Amino acid sequence: MNDPISTFKLFGLTFNIGNMVSVTVAAVFVFLFVFICSRKLQVIPSGKQNLLEMIVDFTNGIVNTSVEGAKAKVYGLFAFVLFVFIFISNQMGLLFQIDYNGVAYVKSPTSDPIVTLTLAAITLAWAHFAGVSKLGFKDYFSSTYLKPFKLWLPLNVFEELANFLTLGLRLYGNIFAGELLLGLLSKIALGYGVMGYVPSVLVAMVWEAFSIFIGSVQAFVFVTLTFVYISQKIQPEE
Secondary structure, eight states, X not given: OOSOOOEEEETTEEEEHHHHHHHXXXXXXXXXXXXXXXXXXXXXXXXXXXXXXXXXXXXXXXHHHHSOTTHHHHTHHHHHHHHHHHHHHHHHHHHOOEEETTEEEESOGGGSHHHHHHHHHHHHHHHHHXXXXXXXXXXXXXXXXXXXXXXXXXXXXXXXXXXXXXXXXXXXXXXXXXXHHHHHHHHHHHHSHHHHHHHHHHHHHHHHHHHHHHHHHHHHHHHHHHHHHHHHHHSOOO
């Protein structure tokens, strides 16, 4: 959290250059992955097309678990892109990191709370928009904030804030902790000679494999919770 960063100001707002570069790199990887896997599509999939269709089926399954019937088809593309982007973002810092003058310009975007909270804000904003579009503002506001009783309004507002914070900070905490430990292991390996290098490398290999698993799980959890929140807005409990 105290690492140096590079920023610039525009219209009174401060922008983190490292975050912007990392998010752009992750988005390019998502595009390249989809572009490469979707070339020369066949009726009977194989190889890279098989991988792409497996991910599409997987994310469609997440949506169908929470959203009923034909409404689920509307969110299929969003679920796919969100899952692949978060998965790639989670793994980037484990595979490579580009620093210049002590500033990390390419790392896991999701190791920064600004990025993960932005993702949470986008997904929850879509959930609210979907609810208003489906029910109308009056019915949506009543079902979301005034049930089971009108006095529940402050608690329901607090719940919305809690959903936003937990959705973003859960993802950030898991990815940041993984990269932090890998950084400590690399310092031990470089600072204590052979006696520190060998055990540090072994532990780092195990932890990196575990971090890949954690990054995959966190992408799944984030997308799953996103559609749980969306389903709550468009399918309110009676």
